[in-house]
Amino acid sequence: MSADRPVLEIDNLQKYFTKKQSFLDTVLRRDPELVQAVDGISFDLDDNEVVGVIGESGCGKTTLLMTLLGLYEKSGGDVRLHGKSYDEFTKTEQREFYRSVQVIFQDPFDSLDPKKTVEQILRIPLKVHDMDDQDRRIREALEMAELRPPERYLDQYPDSLSGGEKQRVSIARALVLEPEVILADEPVSMLDVSTQASILKLLSNLIQEQDVSMIYISHDLSTVSYICDTINVMYLGRIVERAPTLELLQDPKHPYSQALINAIPVPNPHADRQRTQLEGSTPDPIGIGEGCRFRDRCPERMDVCEKTPAFLEVEPGRRTACHLHYDHEAYEERKEVVPSKEH
Numbered sequence: 001m002s003a004d005r006p007v008l009e010i011d012n013l014q015k016y017f018t019k020k021q022s023f024l025d026t027v028l029r030r031d032p033e034l035v036q037a038v039d040g041i042s043f044d045l046d047d048n049e050v051v052g053v054i055g056e057s058g059c060g061k062t063t064l065l066m067t068l069l070g071l072y073e074k075s076g077g078d079v080r081l082h083g084k085s086y087d088e089f090t091k092t093e094q095r096e097f098y099r100s101v102q103v104i105f106q107d108p109f110d111s112l113d114p115k116k117t118v119e120q121i122l123r124i125p126l127k128v129h130d131m132d133d134q135d136r137r138i139r140e141a142l143e144m145a146e147l148r149p150p151e152r153y154l155d156q157y158p159d160s161l162s163g164g165e166k167q168r169v170s171i172a173r174a175l176v177l178e179p180e181v182i183l184a185d186e187p188v189s190m191l192d193v194s195t196q197a198s199i200l201k202l203l204s205n206l207i208q209e210q211d212v213s214m215i216y217i218s219h220d221l222s223t224v225s226y227i228c229d230t231i232n233v234m235y236l237g238r239i240v241e242r243a244p245t246l247e248l249l250q251d252p253k254h255p256y257s258q259a260l261i262n263a264i265p266v267p268n269p270h271a272d273r274q275r276t277q278l279e280g281s282t283p284d285p286i287g288i289g290e291g292c293r294f295r296d297r298c299p300e301r302m303d304v305c306e307k308t309p310a311f312l313e314v315e316p317g318r319r320t321a322c323h324l325h326y327d328h329e330a331y332e333e334r335k336e337v338v339p340s341k342e343h
């Protein structure tokens with residue numbers, strides 16, 4: 001393990017599902033179709049960094065998270081913690097992975113056992129990982145999640161808490177094991193707007209004050225841009241653009257990123273940004289062949305878009321997968337068509 005490597009490396013990760021067959025498919029002996037939900041995703045997560053993944057519903061965000069956690073068996077690629085591949089973990093290292101990588105799920109109403117008190121909910125992971133000093137850890141985690149004073153919450157059941165308090169308990173449950181990485185899957189999307197703001201502020205403070213990094217995934221660009229240092233824009237199982245947050249917001253390069261940003265309401269009606277709506281929705285990632293995956297919805301589509309664009313650096317620290325940003329002569333010389341597997 002190396003100190004200067006990223007905390008987490010996601011390298012060309014793939015997850016294909018086999019589509020459930022209908023009775024007719026079985027009778028006609030049709031080959032099962034592949035759902036290419038995550039198809040060659042790569043990025044690094046550094047110490048104390050917050051990396052975002054943004055994309056419409058169905059683009060593969062939750063599948064990415066479940067696959068990188070090992071909860072779905074990956075179809076290809078690799079996940080490395082401090083340079084060590086998930087595939088090479090010993091039993092002890094795997095346990096350590098599940099201590100140091102924690103998840104906050106989308107639905108606080110669903111992710112807490114209604115029959116357990118807050119104290120019991122927080123004690124379970126501590127017992128699983130055989131941690132010492134459990135009472136102190138539980139109180140500290142509640143404090144960090146701004147559930148104060150902790151005594152007020154210890155004996156409460158989830159049903160007696162508000163949506164925001166429930167999500168704070170989920171955050172405390174993630175923090176109680178002192179993780180290095182938090183994976184947050186749309187953690188505020190089920191909450192009302194004012195609660196969203198306070199939970200986002202809490203997460204942002206935690207990153208600054210604790211030694212923790214985060215992958216934050218959402219369909220909502222405004223929440224992603226509030227908290228993330230870098231944003232990956234995902235479309236149909238692949239990353240189509242990666243950029244530092246401000247640069248992406250000010251100058252999105254990929255037509256899909258442009259459409260997402262143009263769809264955000266403009267507070268000033270006299271502002272010169274045109275507001276456009278992205279037509280259609282993300283199709284299912286089934287039986288996808290060659291070509292840019294966004295081409296059926298792209299206003300800039302060209303003939304060359306029938307070929308899959310590589311994920312190339314367009315400026316220092318910025319990459320896109322779009323033929324608009326290519327040197328096509330160099331591209332032809334490369335004579336290769338690669339998915340988004342370069343960092």
Ligand SMILES: Nc1ncnc2c1ncn2[C@@H]1O[C@H](COP(=O)(O)OP(=O)(O)O)[C@@H](O)[C@H]1O
Binds near residue numbers: 063
């Ligand atoms: N268990 C599964 N079996 C088959 N297809 C799945 C399964 N889980 C997700 N999918 C499909 O994979 C794609 C990505 O889904 P998901 O990761 O849930 O997207 P997101 O979280 O971005 O909304 C969708 O087309 C979805 O229908």
Ligand code: SF4
Binds near residue numbers: 255298301302322323
């Ligand atoms: S590669 Fe072509 S179809 Fe795809 S986003 Fe770029 S211009 Fe549009």
Ligand SMILES: [Mg+2]
Binds near residue numbers: 061062
């Ligand atoms: Mg999801």
